[in-house]
Amino acid sequence: MQFGIFTVGDVTTDPTTGTTPSENERIKATLAIALKAEEVGLDVFATGEHHNPPFVPSSPTTTLGYIAARTEKLILSTSTTLITTNDPVKIAEDYATLQHLADGRVDLMMGRGNTGPVYPWFGKDIRQGIPLAIENYALLHKLWREDVVDWEGKFRTPLQSFTATPRPLDGVPPFVWHGSIRSPEIAEQAAFYGDGFFHNNIFWPMEHTRKMVALYRKRYAHYGHGTAEQAIVGLGGQVFMRKNSQDAVREFRPYFDNAPVYGHGPSLEDFTQQTPLTVGSPQEVIERTLSFREDVGDYQRQLFLMDHAGLPLKTVLEQLDILGEEVVPVLRKEFARLRPAGVPDAPVHPAVAAARAAATADPKEL
């Protein structure tokens, strides 16, 4: 099972100090956070993509390319790549290039974004959100699998004898996850292709996540990619930890109360009860996270949101230390122990798989 972090890339004022990082500070902080993720033994770093303030990550492959050069093992991913407003040809080119630079340590997650105006900014119509996601991904899928593409669709100029370069590393396209909070069409899309399905899971009750994942698993089996249990599922999570629960609650509360998205709404207590947000000791985080499999089945990827709501870099890095040292090693062992044979790992590039196998075989790594 893979563990990692995903970032929204928000520039948010620290409500406890009134300090707002500059864009430069936020971008540099993102890099420090990614490097820390590798240092503490996490598997995945994923960045969001946004094209409006207060967010900085408008150019994910630039950032991920830099991180690729500074890391050895970390899988670089997105959360999410806007399949609706980006040209699928450019996605094919950018991520194939990144795949070469990172020696295969790349996958990506398709999403439709959370900002209505982003559609008109890129000349698209939000009412066509789902059709855009479906048509654009169909083209991307083809561009990575066929050397010469003839294509015609509703939303993009036709292509004749087009070749997207560079070709995917070793002819293996990056693995794709499809992220959606509430659209069954996207679960269906992921199932159709046999791709992964990622449920953000951090803002909504687990009951809802359970239904979305169950639908994806059922349809995955329907399309003949394997049994429902073998479908590739990823979940988000959101935690804040201190040795003592009360300290975690006290420290995180002002960030929660003022957080973008859910701030100034429900109480921290209500929200932690209603959604998977966990604020407490590492042990509480372990127990809550392990409970996710009871709702969605054994799954392949768990990403945590750690660096939002104005939390200072120093705090985020401390959180990553706790996550990497105290939480993930236990989760790895427990999830592996509970997982039945026949449930696969998330697909990784063959070069990455080989490196991992070699590392596991090396007694020093054990």
Place this chain on the structure above:
Amino acid sequence: MTATAPLKIVAVAAGLSSPSSTRLLADRLAEAAREQLADGQDRRVEVQVVELRDLAVDIANHLVTGFPPAGLKKALDAVTGADGLIAVTPVFTASYSGLFKSFFDLVDNTALTGKPVVIAATGGTPRHSLVLEHALRPLFAYLRAVVLPTSVYAASEDWGSHGDEYTEGLPARIRRAGGELASAVTGRTVSGASRNLTLDDGEDAVVPFAQQLADLRVG
């Protein structure tokens, strides 16, 4: 749904005070519908009144987070699962109250399609009675609900007066609205409202003179 399942009438009341005339109107409309349903067919009738005041914080939280807390979820499920709906709001600043609108903003925009709805409102003065026609009726028309012809407006003075020579009193309007809802819920095509009888109805068209005289006496 089987024939033995109860018919569900749900009334949404957006009043803020306690006791609330909005709640009172909702209760009376629900009772009128229940009585006429009980007369007209043999399925059990269940009445539930949802008071939005109790859900005010849940409604605000749902607007912020995008999902309903458990109590609000139950209320939304009751409304969307009802056979007939009664929606009652106080008039605030020349329209439905913000709480009333926020609640219906959280109902899926196809969940009320085809659902019979009685609209009603309360106010301090009768001058705002057309709120029902220019605010509530379009709202439910947008939701593709079947808004029944009789809407009920209760100004403060209506609770203590009879109709006059031109209009019926509040109790008669409540009965008529309840009848329309009962008819719509059971799929009867004839409106529960009584039409004016004409010469085509023969003797029935004539109100006996003694009764006409009696009706003129102040009761």
